[in-house]
Amino acid sequence: MNSKELWQKTSHVVRFAGDSGDGIQLQGAQFTNASALSGHDLATFPDFPAEIRAPAGTRFGVSAFQIQFGGDRITTPGDAPDVLVALNPAALVVNLSRLTSGALVIVDESAFTEQRLRRADLNSNPLDDGSLADYQVCRVDIAHHTLEAVKPFGLGTKDSQRCKNFWALGLILWMFDQPREPTADWIRKRFGKDEALVAGNLAALNAGHAYGETAELGAILSQHNIPQAPLLAVEYRTITGGEALALGLIAAGELADTEMMFCSYPITPASSILHHLAGLEDAGMTTFQAEDEIAAICSAIGASFAGKLGITSSSGPGIALKTEALGLAVAAELPLIVVNSQRAGPSTGMPTKTEQSDLYQAVYGRNADTPLPVIASRSPGDCFDTAIEAVRISLRHMTPVILLTDGYIANASELWPLPDFDSYLPIPTARPDPNASGPKRVFARNPATQARVWAAPGDVDYVYRVGGIEKDIDTGNISYESDNHQQMTDMRSRKVTSVADFIPDQILEQGSERGLAVVAWGSTYGAVFQAVKEALREGYAVAQIHLRYINPLPKNLGALLAQYERVLVPELNTGQLATLLRDKLLIDCVQHNQVNGQPFAVEDVKQAIYANASKRMKEVGNG
Amino acid sequence: MNSKELWQKTSHVVRFAGDSGDGIQLQGAQFTNASALSGHDLATFPDFPAEIRAPAGTRFGVSAFQIQFGGDRITTPGDAPDVLVALNPAALVVNLSRLTSGALVIVDESAFTEQRLRRADLNSNPLDDGSLADYQVCRVDIAHHTLEAVKPFGLGTKDSQRCKNFWALGLILWMFDQPREPTADWIRKRFGKDEALVAGNLAALNAGHAYGETAELGAILSQHNIPQAPLLAVEYRTITGGEALALGLIAAGELADTEMMFCSYPITPASSILHHLAGLEDAGMTTFQAEDEIAAICSAIGASFAGKLGITSSSGPGIALKTEALGLAVAAELPLIVVNSQRAGPSTGMPTKTEQSDLYQAVYGRNADTPLPVIASRSPGDCFDTAIEAVRISLRHMTPVILLTDGYIANASELWPLPDFDSYLPIPTARPDPNASGPKRVFARNPATQARVWAAPGDVDYVYRVGGIEKDIDTGNISYESDNHQQMTDMRSRKVTSVADFIPDQILEQGSERGLAVVAWGSTYGAVFQAVKEALREGYAVAQIHLRYINPLPKNLGALLAQYERVLVPELNTGQLATLLRDKLLIDCVQHNQVNGQPFAVEDVKQAIYANASKRMKEVGNG
Amino acid sequence: MAEVSFKDYASDQEVRWCPGCGDYSILKAVHRALADAGSDPVNTVFVSGIGCSSRLPYYVNTYGFHTIHGRAPAIATGVKLANPALDVWVITGDGDGLSIGGNHLLHALRRNVNLNILLFNNEIYGLTKGQYSPTSRLGTRSPTSPKGSFDQPVTPGVFAVGAGATFIARAVDIDQKGLPGILNAGRVHEGTAFIEILQNCIVYNEDVWELVSSKKTAADSTVHCVHGQPLLFGKDRKRGLRLNTKSLTIEAVTVGEAGVTESDILVHDETNTTLAHLLLSMPAPLPMALGIVHRRPGEAFDTTFRNRKPEGRRALVKDLLRKSNVLDRR
Amino acid sequence: MAEVSFKDYASDQEVRWCPGCGDYSILKAVHRALADAGSDPVNTVFVSGIGCSSRLPYYVNTYGFHTIHGRAPAIATGVKLANPALDVWVITGDGDGLSIGGNHLLHALRRNVNLNILLFNNEIYGLTKGQYSPTSRLGTRSPTSPKGSFDQPVTPGVFAVGAGATFIARAVDIDQKGLPGILNAGRVHEGTAFIEILQNCIVYNEDVWELVSSKKTAADSTVHCVHGQPLLFGKDRKRGLRLNTKSLTIEAVTVGEAGVTESDILVHDETNTTLAHLLLSMPAPLPMALGIVHRRPGEAFDTTFRNRKPEGRRALVKDLLRKSNVLDRR
């Protein structure tokens, strides 16, 4: 599209790219913050290399951060960037193909040296060889300008060059007329002790900003005023999935008036949750870094046996190691939260890439008939509510619960309306009722939930012994009785199916009551929302149904889906939810699967909708 | 039924029961052997307590062995015993309810003392209080007769009493006119060095036999001549599932001209396979007892990487621990055999009881999209052929394969026609072809099977590195490329679906082409066979379809099942094959599930058939 | 609860080990130890893995958790960290604790979590019917080692030293006099107590401990370690252990012979890890070291572990929600 | 292949560690060691787990298997048992080998499988961005221990002694002179060689080994163990280690001072496990023991493991099929 069309858009996609060492993620985070404070809705996508600090200048070492922000409701980081800020040749070439035609490309000229072009496997200089023909190119000697700006403060060359990202950030902030103050504050906090660093980075930030104002780049680099988003009259903040999940767990502890123990072993992309929680003992959350995933879930189970709510967290390979112990938690009927931040597999796979391929494992992945509830988060902010919901289910039914999230929402951030915490209902538990009369039987079960009594050591009324061997349904003693095993098996499945008696009916996110139903789950929410929204605008008979409850499914789902001529199931796996829908509802569905480590592009989902939906009659008539 | 009807039956069910210490299992094994040599078809069911050596005289300590043998084709140990040999009160009471009315009950009178009745929680003596009214009771002072018989040989009291089981065995052998010689040989081998023991046990055996001949017990205890079974003109032997599986693996090694390494960690009921293989290095099978299940599968994977076929074996909880490493085997495209002897769960569950509840785990139980082939054994003897088939698939496609068996067939035995080994087709492998020209690329794949080259260290042509990180589809180098991951994902599922191109079409075991199809898998074969056979005789429109190939399913299965009005799926789980049929074929089916640790009774399956099948018109007409 | 009998600590469950199994006497010693200490069953937890030995919690009238194979130390760590006020015991076997469970045992020991770990060493996998274990001696014949095992066994106590254990003891199953005292010493120790109990599996590994447990041979084939006391042994306690400072090895000598005087005999120092290594790795015919071989002060993990009752949590949650720049659209 | 350069052992893959990571120098030493030994890449296998360190196999021009977290010793055991003719190396880290992988390391060491195990100890989880590890010193601040870690660390070498290792060495990543020799000593050792390499993670745990690796301080803070040689150290090698036979501890003394003569200095005996325990557990300010601290002869597991090329297998299979009474209906 031409420059005019480009800048008419009410929301924009900006991508920052450079070396792992260039502080790209920081740049992105600061810009995100500024956009939020400017009242823009937004969604981000940090896209860093697998290597901790990949060699400078290499293609695989490029670190990028993409954000879509603006005046519409934003649910994805955007398919194609309108603006690319590339701090070196590699950052330019690996990202070119993503750009919208006519996109603005801002490059640091100084980085396009012979040697660094070679480092990026380039034989010619893309700035001159015409590969940028389709784009508006803005060549700036960022390195030079930065050094100039910081010279007064006597920083070493290394530190001076490190200020580059703030210079570029300053320029972009100017472009979209966004505030520098939050970043300035951050710089002061971060480098507080070192005055020179504070001054230098601030100077770079301001110089970049000033450059935009003063440099006569006219059309190419002009300032654009992005309208504010249609937000509610509440408070907002930006939040990542990792943060939201951690906060949700802590909040749930308060709602259940329960102390919690988070036991985990680091693994990408799950570690961030442990990082966020470490040190928050005062919030009733103790964290324990175990020697491995098995010890992590086992210590969590021990905590639940001892009366604290045990929580464990990992990613696919680590969850695999936990499955034996999960069986024990089911057999002992203990509450337990298992968070799975899914990543691309099989095996080690692509740890930093996202995928939705652990649904089979969550629903079916245990030996024996060992059912348990499974729910999934749809977006960064949604992790807060799903964490609370997972705890609610676990404590209501005295069962382990698996909460599925993934690498994409763990790292991505969105604009999030601050929840009115006092409006959240308390979470009841099955703890012993000291006032209850009658015999104190720890395996007396609530007929509605099959929850047994959550008695813990220290309680004089319930001294009991339990284990992984099949137990008598009443006394809890070891029992090899065949009828008892049948009854226990039935009780265990009833326990999980009874969850459906407490969850809300499945709702329609948007769209028509007939035609094509697009049924999805987890982190694809944003892309599917956008795709269905646009298809609806284009007159297609299509609806969005997004599942939070994976097992059991909401009771009305079957009836709801029966209304539609066709069901489309887009997933970032080979069709795992589709299997579940066939198994539980015996409904046929069209699968749309992508397993390449990337989130869906809105466009891909739209194409799938076009291929399976028809225009509404009246629309066609009108058209 | 009355005594006359009872003895008219052409096959009989005998149950031996006593203390764990009484040598009941030995008694059963010897009787089994004798029946086989008398030309009877047979099926057995050892039913021992969970405890290693449960306290004498207790109900939970009762050890039992049941056999059905006779002139028909026998596929189950029988629903209800016609004859019970009870060596103590506990053995009598816990087994009474199983007997056919009018069954013959042989008890050792001497064991019904005050104190031992109490040990069995009995307030009155069942021999006198009328609880045996419905049965023909034969009271013999077995202990006394045994002591008399062995007195001449100066054995200690303990050893003398230990001969009781042979006395009883002698009596039963006489009843059914079966040879003593095999048992006599066994006694000579077993006690070879100790002449007194040999003489004593032989004397007991013969005395029991003589007692039958001489004692004037008339109608109650008479000799019955059981017709021979309609056998083929081949050689037969009795075999347990554990033995057959071990032999099958060794045979497969020969057919593939491959050395094998069996790496395992003991667990009930899987250990017997390791026991059978230990010490058979000369057969190209080395065994390694690892420190745990993870080390077991990992060392097996290491062996496969090094060019031997790695095999690992466990039961549900142990398999759960192996799932992470299974992902590595899939990612590295290595051959591997994983045998799961299923047991009742969840968690530790009931280790000595049988169940079919690990199908979910086998088919869906891994993180990420990690498909692999799954097959199942239907009977003890069938374990031989399924073991060979598992190896064939694994080496043809360079993939791990899961072979499902269970505690029931692992321990049960049947009459098995000796296979004509020379008629088995050799198993081709993907080993490098030294004569092949062209580039030596270890990840060049066979388009029909997706098998990569099975090159191993020591091969100068293929020095290569591989890992669990996603790899380039051609070079095998680490790749985080999104398109490549999609291609690899597709290749991995194609690899598994391509198995269906090589397996035989699903056949109809027996029955009609329309009406009710009874679809089952694994160890329920025998009960379903008998139930369908009888229902057919009774004129029901019913058919038996028994699956060996679980994943992928035979290509024709969908079309085959489409012929029927209804599909009944009986399983020893909560409906796991039913899930698979809905998922893969989208066919509705009626589930018949039993999860009580016991194999199906033929009668239960028949009831399920009655409830879902209708009589054929013409039959009804005739009737 | 002053006047308690060891019977008060027996549960209502029928004990189901083989007649003659060493586990019976250990169970009795456990009951005794609890009674001697006047333990409160309400605040006592027995956690075990899987194995014959691991059935013990069912037979003790306290809270009990019979878990999964090898994981008891990890689960017990969770129990203890969740509620440090509890008296937590771990029951495991040579297979459960040192084969599949080796890693969790290592980390419990190095972290020094306040657990009382009892490892029943019968040098065999009992419950699975007699396969050799990581402590089985070379050449052990079993269903999985028909020609005799050739895995070098691990020595539990020496492993514990390597893991940094702060309390290591070794005792014999049938020692009803000594065992309860050792169990309670472990119970009160600050940090992880590791107690190896030599247990007789009468069915699959009968009398593997004959030498150290039979009246006839025990005196000459065991040495009881008592802090500050010379390491003397033998019927008439004339035999003793001497350190050969050149070869850095221990040798058995006889006081009064070859000029050996009592002053040549090593005096036991339970705080010295090197001596613990020496004593626990003494090869036969040197006597087997029994008793409290090693005990040294050290901070227990669960005391440093920050365990707080949350106060004013609701306010704190609200703060955390706002820990970030907030856009106010109200 | 006599005339080989260490470069011949580099693979075609681009090395992707952080600039300045200690892994680079270790990789170089590995290439050197292979070249010095004239190793045949075709019969050499590098097996690793997961971690920055575990990426090494991709960079060595031999067979390589980058497996899963913590399991390398188990997988390598399978490789070695399947083909004992291979030269099998294991590359692991302090997290991979001692956190999740502790059990497999224990059992590889006790079985004495013929593997050359290199544990890169940077006292941190590098690949997952810097969480503290089981070897991190008390008080280590990391994303998961913001207030400083309080887990007692495990000492790799001491753990190895406890596991019964027959070869234990310790070396510094940048020691290009000494490291290759130690690697090859481990390679030729009969049984499991355990080599701890002190490695610098410049991103998450920079200079944790400063004292032992910097020119300035190394001489005084390390002692190189050479069998049969006195344990002297210091710039002028006047300082030495003396055994206090009363307290059974090691003390640092200065030859020539306070009547200390060279004869008072401990002479290193690499075959003595107790000395190994003493040297490997020396607390600062005592010097850190480097070099081959322990080496003793012992039979390797894989040599006793019965590994037979099957002969006449078809006949044998047929025999086995008939190993039972057979009913002949032909």
Ligand SMILES: Cc1ncc(C[n+]2csc(CCOP(=O)(O)OP(=O)(O)O)c2C)c(N)n1
């Ligand atoms: C995950 C798992 N693997 C294996 C088993 C089988 N199993 C149960 S107990 C046991 C070994 C027990 O040995 P030990 O710990 O010495 O106990 P003992 O019976 O000798 O007292 C094994 C291998 C299991 N129950 N679970």
Ligand SMILES: Cc1ncc(C[n+]2csc(CCOP(=O)(O)OP(=O)(O)O)c2C)c(N)n1
């Ligand atoms: C089963 C499993 N759990 C956790 C992880 C995540 N993980 C990868 S490497 C690692 C720790 C690496 O530490 P170390 O072994 O010291 O290697 P380093 O990176 O320090 O060289 C962890 C926890 C994983 N890949 N797999």
Ligand code: SF4
């Ligand atoms: S098998 Fe051995 S350890 Fe187990 S109960 Fe019997 S005697 Fe005791």
Ligand code: SF4
């Ligand atoms: S993170 Fe540390 S260990 Fe990993 S490559 Fe970087 S410097 Fe090396």
Ligand SMILES: [Mg+2]
């Ligand atoms: Mg044991």
Ligand SMILES: [Mg+2]
């Ligand atoms: Mg590390």
